[in-house]
Amino acid sequence: MDLRALFAAGLFPGILAGIALLVPAMIVSKRYGWEGGTPVEGAEQLSVRTTFKQAIPALFAPVLILGGLRSGLFTPTEAAVVAVAYGAIVGLFLTRELSWRDLWELLGEAAIISGVVMLIIALAGIFAWAGTMLGTFRHLAEWIISLTDNGVLLLVLVMLAVLVAGMLLDAISIYLIMMPILIPVMQHFEWNPVWFGILLAMNIAIGQFTRRWRSI
Incomplete structure (x- = not known):
């Protein structure tokens, strides 16, 4: 499966997800009168044109990522590195909202988070390997197919x-554990891999947000 196609295919569902969040927020804000807040005295009132100009560097990031992927300039993994490097350059030299000290602290936090994620991936990978080698996932896939x-x-x-x-x-553990089970099911029913991957990603994302919402 082409990861670039999967990445590009998620663009439109992502826009729909954003609209699904914006519309209820607008309805609720109008219902309770939150949209017409009193301006803070002394605060700078920015026009749409001004805010759009300020947002141009951020809006260029998806163009850079998608353009590089579609042109074959870099892989999806390399796109993440390009996005981080682009964000650092914009923050340090263009908007100047990021200092070298802030960058160092962010790198430290990223290292800690990456260590936790890699530990989860390692344990989930061992579980996935064991399930595959023992044939457990194959039997589960056959059982799921036999349901209907x-x-x-x-x-x-x-x-x-x-x-x-x-x-x-977390999403990575779900992919590592469930994909060996779901891929045979997908192949049996001849589902499009890109389409099926987008459905998985959207449902996992909804589940992740639901978990956080319930914990509030």
Whole structure:
């Protein structure tokens, strides 16, 4: 499966997800009168044109990433490095909102978070390897396929399971554990890999947000 196609295919669902968040926020703000807040005395009132000009460097980031991916200039993994480097350059030299001390602290925090994530990946990878070698995942996939011949119904059940998993586990662990089970199911029903991947990503993301919302 082409990761660039998967990345590009997530653009439109991402826009829809953003609209799904914006519309309820607008409705609720109008209902409770939150949209017409009293301006703070002495605060700078910025026009749409001014704020758009200030947002141009940030808006150029997705153009840089997607352009590089579609042109084959770099891989999705390298795109993450390019995005971080671009953000650091903009923050340090263009907007000057980021100092070298801030950058050093951010790198330290990123190292700690990466260490935790890598530990989770290692443990989930061991679990996935054991399940594959023992044939457990293959038997689970066969059992799931035997539940029904209706691909739509089974897809709904799979998405519900992924949604619940997203409330309990992080996304990387879900992919490592569930993909060996779901790939045979996907191949059996001849689902498009890119389409199926986007559905998985969206449901996992909803589950992740739901978990955080419940913890508030």
